[in-house]
Amino acid sequence: MVGHLCLDTTQQRILVYEEAFHLTSGEYKVLELLMLQTGKVVTKERIAQRLASDGEGISDNAVEIYIHRLRKRIERYGVMIRTVRGLGYLLVAAHD
């Protein structure tokens, strides 16, 4: 549970206020990865790897697009994705 987001790995979904939060499968994978390591840096390579299992290789730009979309979608639920330049991203509960 981070902010108002709740990760349910058994059913592969994320709940907001006890309701399912609709995400594409790629978005889910990225968010799951970040939530499982809340407060820790997840490298771009790691995210790309996770996404790449869908098929073709994933470019850094593609990862950035996912992050950008996720950021927009989750910011109102008390969670934010921070960029650590040169290292990767990490998920933190927003200070209100």
Add this chain to the structure above:
Amino acid sequence: MINNKSLKTAILFRLVIPLLFFVIIDAVLSYFVTTHFVDQAYDRWLLDSVNSLAQEIKINNGQISVELPPAALEMFNWDEQDQTYFKINSSRNLLLAGEAKLPEFSTSGEMDWSQPVFFNARFNAQPVRIASMRMVFSDTDEVVYIHVAETMNKRNAMMVDILLSDLLPQLALVLISGIYLFSGLNRGLQPLHTLAKQIAGRSARDLNPIPETHVFIEVKTLTDTINTLLQQLTDAIETQQRFIANAAHQLRTPLAGLKLQAERALREQDIHAMQPALKQLQTSADRMSHLTSQLLVLAKSEPINHYELHPVDLAELTRQVCIAQVPKALQRDMEISLDNPPASIMILGDEILLTELMTNVLDNAVTYGHQAGNINVKLLDKPAPMLIIEDDGPGIAEAERAKVLERFYRIPGSSGDGCGLGLAIVKEIAELHHADVTLAKSAELGGLLIKVEFSGLVAD
């Protein structure tokens, strides 16, 4: 060396055995030379005898006859040392005079009778030297052979005389050389024995250099090597002692604090009233454990320890250390960023110690930087692998920069729970990697800039 041979014995054997070998070769050569000259001398007399017998051969009407007057025979008997025999026979194989059984020279090829022939044979169970000559006559086809044999006593005696006079001095020479070498070696090796005694007589605590009183270069090389080793040992022991003294001193203060806080907690009756004291106790314990681990790192980075440096990817290491520090930085709302580093920079180093180095630099930046400050990490691979960590914190005054690299030095009035070892660890690990640590003011961020330049060990 497993097989402990004495240097003395080895030198002696290497000199005396070849010497003996040369004497033996010389003896063999002498034998042949002597034989040649002795034979030459005695063969002349043998030939004289043959010639005098030849004068006694007469031809009457194609008939060969030998008439030996007693005076002629006398010449064969006067010698007491050697027996002389003779034989005269003709080509018709008739014995004209002398011993019938005296051996004749036999050869598979054509005999060359233009010269008298000399050869060795046995007669009457004795070795003899025989001279043979052929006589041809103008008025008959018949050919006469004259043989004179002599036992070899005189020759052998002379051979022995010559060989002995030749070999005995040589053997004596070898013997004298051996004795002289033996005593010379004893004297020559004396400095080594003295040195061994000097070293054996030392106490384990005496690490003073061995006095340079030895004349020989070989011994001096040895003492120089030992002295270098002793100097290294002295340095190592001093470092260790200084370290132990420092560590004990540093551990005493927080331990006293711990004790005090525990006593304070014990005085309180109410469990809630104990809380502040217990909190402090925990903080002190944390500080102690930090100090202890820092001391351990320092002990490990002592140059006296044995190191094997392996190729390490500095870029990957930096990434890992930065990632590990991000959560702590976030607690203080600080940003750590890594400026697009090269994919990999291979250097020779110890991975654990390099991690400690970077962790200490970053940890300092996070601990002493401003709330919500920035830390910027840069990694360059040219001209030499270089790590630059700068922040927008308070920085370190120029006068303090050299001191903060020393062990247990803390800037007066500084905050935090530091033990004054962090940057000392950085410097000492850097030294192990032949790297230079420079502290400066960051032009970009305004705080401290720490530059670690790995000039020495670049992995291929």
